[in-house]
Amino acid sequence: MRVRIAVPATAANLGPGFDVLALALELQNEVEAERTGEAGISVDPGPGAPPELCDPARNLVVRAYTAACAELGAPADGVHIRCVNRIPFRRGLGSSAAAALGGTLVAAALNGAPWDEHSIIDFVSGLEGHPDNAAAALLGGLVVVTPGAPAVTMDVPEELCAVVFVPDLELETALARRVVAGAFTRADAVHNAARCALFIRAIATRDWPTLRWAMEDRWHQPPRSALYPAMPELIAGALEGGACGAALSGAGPAVIALVAGAPEAVQEGFMRAASRCDLRGRSFVSRVRNFGARVDLSA
Incomplete structure (x- = not known):
């Protein structure tokens, strides 16, 4: 079984909306994963990734994947993960949210998890510490996140x-x-x-x-x-x-x-x-x- 995930870059806050507003951009990262039948988890962090991300224990995609598998009660071993990184690292464009969401969606897809959007946002927010980027990356458009309530999204007109x-x-x-x-x-x-x-x-x-x-x-x-x-x-x-x-x-x-x-x-x-x-x-x-x-x- 193989899964391919595409996750967009996001811009959060947008001025006054600290931890509340975010929107998705066209730039995207990709995560591909397949079952190998072998022990352990291997990772190809992709071009442009810092060298430390070759270590599965330090790679946020892998860490999110293993955390999601643990949440699902599913084994994490026997998977190879490959990343394609287009979102600049550590620049405020949601690279960590894209990694955390990508790993979470890999776990959900490979294990047939019936998670709804709200559950996925809550889980990734627990890894990230704030929900705005994760919500925009999952839902697209302009999102408004409210603690204790589902995130809402609206389309942004094409002329903007x-x-x-x-x-x-x-x-x-x-x-x-x-x-x-x-x-x-x-x-x-x-x-x-x-x-x-x-x-x-x-x-x-x-x-x-x-x-x-x-x-x-x-x-x-x-x-x-x-x-x-x-x-x-x-x-x-x-x-x-x-x-x-x-x-x-x-x-x-x-x-x-x-x-x-x-x-x-x-x-x-x-x-x-x-x-x-x-x-x-x-x-x-x-x-x-x-x-x-x-x-x-x-x-």
């Missing part, structure tokens, strides 16, 4: 695309999350709650100019700018290039801009801002992917 700037540096998610703890006031909470609602309305009604204000954040981006001083400059550069709105993607360091016009001008705005900050990196353009992970199972 994302331009993402990916710098040549890493920002540790755990550190980026620690600096956020206790860093907001009641006024900040009201500001972000209002803008979350405004963001969803703007997407639903195609009110693209409103995204400029709807993607403003006063909760997690200000403290993270101490770790990543170029972030405000990159956001400003995207807006100068004509973006509807822009924000840090997840914990960063990638920055995402939502664009209803010419994406090339926004890419140029990103690059000018990066040059001012003496920051190297690249940008890419992506549609929002209005469908989530795909599973292909064959004998």
Whole structure:
């Protein structure tokens, strides 16, 4: 039996929606697995993967697979897993969520697990520590996650695309999350709650100019700018290039801009801002992917 999983990159928070909002992008990772009939688990981490991921014990796809098998009461041995990595590692584009979801879906598919979407999101969130990227990767589109309730998703109109700037540096998610703890006031909470609602309305009604204000954040981006001083400059550069709105993607360091016009001008705005900050990196353009992970199972 062989299974192939395709899991999209995701951009979380989108400004005000810390641990609440996320959307799926066209860029995707793939995980292929097949039963070998041999002892143990072998892994090919794929091109571009850090060398330590050759070790099954340190590979998040394998760790998620074995954890899911344990949850299902199924044996994990006798499987070879191969990864194809297109999502940049440790850049705030959901690479860890893609790995955790990919491994979980491999276990579910190979063992015929009757898990529903809510159960899968809950399980992967337990591995990740937060549900937003996992929900967007599984469901696609724009997702809103609420503790204790199923995640909801909505399609994003095709005329809106994302331009993402990916710098040549890493920002540790755990550190980026620690600096956020206790860093907001009641006024900040009201500001972000209002803008979350405004963001969803703007997407639903195609009110693209409103995204400029709807993607403003006063909760997690200000403290993270101490770790990543170029972030405000990159956001400003995207807006100068004509973006509807822009924000840090997840914990960063990638920055995402939502664009209803010419994406090339926004890419140029990103690059000018990066040059001012003496920051190297690249940008890419992506549609929002209005469908989530795909599973292909064959004998």
